[in-house]
Amino acid sequence: MDDTYDFTGQDIGQDIGPDIDELRAALAAHGITLPTLGVDPLTFAARSTRPPLVSLGNCNVATARRMAEVLRSAAGG
Secondary structure, X not given: OOOOOOOOOOOOOOOOHHXXXXXXXXXXXXXXXXXXXXXXXXXXXXXXXXXXXXXXXXXXXXXXXXXXXXXXXXXXX
């Protein structure tokens, strides 16, 4: 997995709220709810040159299994 940042063409100060809403809707379409999905407050407050991170939220084991199932299926496996 590549976890490097690529900021090409990105507005570092952009509002990531719509991106989080889109992710929440996509997960909901598969029956997945992450209770604390949102902007990571520490990276949001850091005022760095990097955009804030998305906190994917805590979830129970059943939700983690469902996410793995959906991702495997999307990957063709």
